[in-house]
Each structure stands twice: as C-alpha cells, then as structure tokens.
Amino acid sequence: MKPTLNLIIFVFTLFCFxxxxxxxxxxxYNNGYGNGYGRGGGMGMDRSMMAGPQSTPSKPKETPPEQxxxxxxxxxxxxxxxxxxxxxxISNVLADSIREQGILLKNESSSQDQKIEQIKALxxxxxxxISAFLNPxxxxxxxxxxxxxxxxxxxKSKKKKDKDSKEDSxxxxxxxxxxxxx
Numbered sequence: 204m205k206p207t208l209n210l211i212i213f214v215f216t217l218f219c220f221x222x223x224x225x226x227x228x229x230x231x232y233n234n235g236y237g238n239g240y241g242r243g244g245g246m247g248m249d250r251s252m253m254a255g256p257q258s259t260p261s262k263p264k265e266t267p268p269e270q271x272x273x274x275x276x277x278x279x280x281x282x283x284x285x286x287x288x289x290x291x292x293i294s295n296v297l298a299d300s301i302r303e304q305g306i307l308l309k310n311e312s313s314s315q316d317q318k319i320e321q322i323k324a325l326x327x328x329x330x331x332x333i334s335a336f337l338n339p340x341x342x343x344x345x346x347x348x349x350x351x352x353x354x355x356x357x358x359k360s361k362k363k364k365d366k367d368s369k370e371d372s373x374x375x376x377x378x379x380x381x382x383x384x385x
Contacts, residue, residue, distance in 0.1 A: 268305070272297035283337070283344040292336045300329040 276294045279285055285293065307313075307321050330349070334342050 265305075268298040268301035269294070271301055279345070279348060282348050283341050285341070289336050289341075293333050296329060296332045296336075300325060 272294045275297055276285070276290050279293065280290055303325055304322060307318055307325065310318070313321070334345065337345055
C-alpha cells in the first residue's frame, strides 16, 4: 500500500509542478508572466507588461484595389451611363491599374521622376483600355468625368496648402516681435 501511495503522491506533485511552471513561463525569460517566478520580475510580471501596450507605429490598412475600382465605377455608372458588362470590364481594368500603380510606388530602385513618368504612362494606357469599352458618346463623358476628378484633387490640395499656410501665418503672428540690435 505504501509504494502505491508514494507513486500517487509523486505523480500528483509532478502534475502540480508542471502546471505551476507552465503558468510562470517555465523559467524562460519574457515568456508567460515574465522573468520566471521569483527572479526579480516584480510580482511575477516583466518590465514590458508594466510599461503598458507597446506603441509600435502601424501602417494604415490598404484598401483592396477591387474596392477602390468599385467606388470609381459606381461614380462612372451614374455620369457615363455604363451598362453592366462595361462596368465589370472597366472595374477589372481599374483594379489592375491600381495594383500596378501600388507596385510602381513601392519600387525603391527607381527615382521620383521615374515613378512619375511610369505612372503617367500607366494612366494613359488605362485610359485607352477604358475608352475601348465605351461608345463615342460615353468617351466624351468619360473625359469630362476624368477632368472633374482632376479638379477635385486640385481643390483638395489647394485647400490643404491654404490651411497649412494659414497655420504658418498664425504661428508667425503669435511670435513676439524681437529685434536684434548689433
């Protein structure tokens, strides 16, 4: 009876030790609750947990090209009177163009001027592909639509520049007038 009791106590102790060491990271550094139980981690927590959440700058999520293309095509449907087949074809062309533009922008080996030229060429080929799906009346409406998009972009950038220059002038007004005498 005594050997069986000793075996049961041994297994129970081993099970308890395994559970406790699993809670406290098996003594490994920065695992579980920290530095391992009782190794100066401050109540079982390591310094990274006491500091709070790490503030790593995360990139904003990129919207999928298909979603962006769908938004553009929805606007085009209303202004250009696209049928369903045209909208699907144009949506595919725009999605491919947006993907390609993203690749061009992320390309680290080309200079800013090269990227601008490549994007202009991509825009021209995209316009040609889209125009191939449109009838002559729709082509004119498409050109007007694209011009209006360019105007919206220009006004947005002007507003942003105006806002920045107003803030700069406010800062300049807030500064005290000090003259340096020689």
